[in-house]
Amino acid sequence: MESKDYIYAAGIFVTFVLGIWNFVQHYQSSRKASFINTVTSQRVLWLEQIRQDVAKFVGLTHHWTRCDLEDTDAENEILREIDQLRYVIRLRLNPEDEPDQKIADLVKQIPDLTSDHKREELFQALDDLTSATQEMLKAEWEKVKRESKDGDIGAKTTV
Secondary structure (H helix, E strand, O other), X not given: OOHHHHHHHHHHHHHHHHHHHHHHHHHHHHHHHHHHHHHHHHHHHXXXXXXXXXXXXXXXXXXXXXXXXXXXXXXXXXXXXXXXXXXXHHHHOOOOOHHHHHXXXXXXXXXXXXXXXXXXXXXXXXXXXXXXXXXXXXHHHHXXXXXXXXXXXXXXXXX
């Protein structure tokens, strides 16, 4: 075998190794991108669901306290929906995150404020719930943007 044959063989071998390495890198990269896209899209859906649930909870609670529906089927339906939303909202939240804990505490506190002599406290709690939810949604949206840009699922929020 001549020296040029060794050079050709080495070139073919290096090309083969680089091809394998490129394939493995591409495979890992595409799996990571697929995972990030899945997590990001699910987080966007979750954000919208939380937004809808809190808006409905606040709206129904406010409506129920303002309308004269006492002892009607409409009142029972509204109360059933409010009760369900109270638990659904809490189940959608992370019990270890401070903003989520604040929202969960407000959702638990609001039913205790529905008597007539606590209306001002109730409306303040509903406003606080709306504000706390807005802050949480903003922080989560920033996470979504950072994840989709940087590809780092574990990125911490600095809000």
